[in-house]
Amino acid sequence: MSQYPDSPLCSRLGASVPIFGFSHSLDVVVAISRAGGIGVWGATRNTPAEIESGLARLATETAGAPFAVDLVLPKDMPARQDRSAIEEAIPTEHRAFVDGLRRKYQVPDDGLPGVRSRFVRSEEMATDQLHAVLDSEVPLVAMGVGTPPAAVTAAKERGKRIISLVGAPKHAQRAIDAGADILVAQGYDAGAHTGEIGTFSLVPQIVELAGEIPVIAAGGVATGRHILAAFALGAQAVWMGTAWLFTTEHQIDPIIAAKLVRAGSGDTVRSRADSGKTLRQIKSAWTEEWSAAAAPTPLGMPYQDILVGDLLGSVERNRIEPLMKSEAGQSVGYFSGQTTVPELMADLATQTSTATGALRNRLGHND
Structure with a gap:
């Protein structure tokens, strides 16, 4: 007998977990x-060539198991990948603030970009990234921000299923109208880009709206009890991100690993300081500086990316401890040390089975 509730979605996709x-x-x-799960590669900050090689590797090393890729395809991005045009539009006040942070924390100006500034998020880059995905063997394409109908159609013509991450019912309806095959109801609790509605409130609303379209629950999922609760809310699977930061396979910097281990659920904050969109991460000097009264309001995407990207890249390369940080959801409080992916997957299976048994006992006592 499976240690998990029945999931028609995962059975259809070829996953056992x-x-x-x-x-x-x-x-x-x-x-x-x-x-036994479905690994999802977040590739939105990778070049088309990197996406091509990464997906080729996944197709080989997953040995026939299902896997997915996630892109962020927001609306209203610049048409071209023109960094000089973006830089010209950045206000002097914002440049001065970032220069002040560089001096205050003695961050070297090494002349190199960071992950956010190695290219400009634009329609041009999104098209090239999508083409790399379409030409690959990846069976599932997740869209983290936005579900462009043209991109959905192009992917479906290549036989790929579309997963759309949504944070509100209005986003879900747009994704459904665009042709999404699967919805991820991602609550406020989640790491990275999140909306305003908590997971427990959001998931049932999306399930009701989705009808026959399967829903995955995301945001705050850390234990077997969370997995069981997600199924009780109507989901057919869960989406987890923060948990894997604690695995040895991730090879995270020890400074950041220590910060994650110390962090509780109340030690994360949503900030626009990285990308211009709300991004949940662990609290740090970076988020404190940008929330101070004297700080300028973060710019929109992709202007904020280019404003701060080089600085953040140097912070990582030179390991400037106060500013080093990580995206993380409120589930961060459930993890206290390193593990491996297989160990964590085994623990989640045991926890889910235990939680299911305990619930059955309670229901039996109530009868």
């Missing part, structure tokens, strides 16, 4: 898929 595991690490994605 109803866990979609999101990570920027290819090693983590491979390990999740090989352990």
